[in-house]
Amino acid sequence: MNFWGRLAQFLKVEKRVATRDAYLGAFFDGRGHGGASPDAVIAALGVATACIARRAQGLASVPLCVHRNLGPSNAMRAEDHPLYDVLNTRPNDYQSAYELREFLIRSHDLLGNAYARIERDNRGQVTALHPFAPTMVAIERLADGRLRYQATDFSGKVWTLLQEEMLHVRGPSRNGIYGLSPLQIVHGAVGLAIAADEFARSYFANGSTPDGYITYPNSTSKDQPDEIRNHWMSKHGGANRFAGPAVFTNGGKFESVRINADEAQLLDSRKYSAEDIARIFDCPPTSVGIVDRSTYSNTEQEALALVRNCLAPLAARFESAFARCLLTDAGRRKYFLRHDFSELLRGDMKTRFEAYRLAREVGVYSPNDVRRLENEAPIPGGDIYHMPANWTQLGAGTMNGGVAA
Structure with a gap:
């Protein structure tokens, strides 16, 4: 099946979650959030999107340096190594190094896996990296334990690659093959955020008027309940929900049966959900715009915590994956990769x-x-x-x- 056929089949399966991002559609439809509206999914993911952007942009903006190992506690930058330009300047003919690394980090955080085809010259040196969308890659374990990848690139070409030909950065994994994203590991917190946003949208769409029922002390005729209901909806439902106050005759009384926003602690629950999602990605609250308890001193400390507690572990995961996939056994004994965070820690x-x-x-x-x-x-x-x-x-x-x- 060609690329467009696979894409059409993918969109047909994910049509219940028609978000603007196919990655998010694949994630949420597979985890029981398909009944949520697309706008609710997008709104609830606001903090998650900010966390992913902060991690991807922050890590992609710092140099990924190749170092030559000169002995115990002694190393120097190997800017003459062919891999240095691939990782920091020009990974392929159509992307900058920043764009490629940002794409890989976003793919890792959203779906737990990041892929790129490795192009080598006649000497075995890496000359280019070509990314794949994670949703277009399948992995097979061969009889000898090695992995084989079946991937479709953005032009529709299908590639069959051995593990030596594929850069694969995986998140925490249950089987050692496919990684899991932070959203997949604790999807319940994101589901709670979506539910809170759905409640808020429903509440305000109905003019902040909760559901309920109208009672009368005396019996009514057979058709009178329908007439009362239609009259109520014509005045207080849909586009006419602000058409004046409700008036009941013959002792009618409105009884609410739905919890209101104050009793549901709507604002507090939504703020807690935002902080909970930030914790999923190890992002300090101030780094994603949650500033209700921020001060000058703790903002500075949280900026350092963003690097040490959030970006540094993510950097170590990518460094080890790059070394595993892009360096040979002999190369790993002579060279290692490190992100230079000096600018962010200044x-x-x-x-x-x-x-x-x-x-x-x-x-x-x-x-x-x-x-x-x-x-x-x-x-x-x-x-x-x-x-x-x-x-x-x-x-x-x-x-x-x-x-x-």
Whole structure:
């Protein structure tokens, strides 16, 4: 079956959740949320979308560096390695490195898997990466335990690839083959957010008027209940729900049978759902616009927590997958991959320069080291390292009565 045939079949299966994103349609229809309206799904996913965007844009914006291993605690950037340009400049003919890595991270967070076809030259070096939509990839385990991938690219071409030819970044997995996204692992929290949004839409669509029934102290004729119901709906249902106050005659009384927004704690439950989804992705609340309890001090700390608790574990997952798929056994002994978070962890100018001053005083940085960190050109004589003049080597002499021997 060609690409358009597969796509038509996919959309036919997922027609109950006609969201603007086929990934989300596949996710929610398969997990019991197919009865929710598309707008409710999209609205409830607002925080999840913000979390995914924050993770994808944040991690894709930092360099993914190839380092040459020079021994224990000693390494240097290997910018001459062919993989360096693929990961940081031009992964293929139609995408930038940022676009490719952002696509892979979004695919991982939404569906738990990210795929790209590996293109190599005659020497076995990686020269290009071509992404696949996760919904268009199937995996088969061969008799020898290795994996084979059946994938359809965006032009409709079908590829059969062995595991050495496919970059596969998977989330937490139950079987070691297919990964799970954070949304799949704790889908109940997202379902609660969708239910709360559906309730809010229904509540306000009915003019904030709850469901109920009209009672009369005396008996009514056979046709009178229908007449009363039609009169009520003509005044207070649909587009005419604000057409004046209700008036009951003959002792009629309206009794509510649906919980109202205040009793349902609608605002609190929706705020809790937003915070719960942010916790799913390890995103600090302020990073996705939840600022009701934010202050200047905790906002700065949460910005650091975003890198350390959210982006760093995600980076480690991608680094290990890239090393497994893109480097040979010999290459993994000589090279490793690391994201450079230095730009995201930089403090304000005063804090940075106080740290530079301390590093210079103890001989860790030279003036040119500081200038390079600030993207400034080196100066003549700036590569000299200093140390405090009153320092002496530990154990260089013994003290006798307070005087060095």
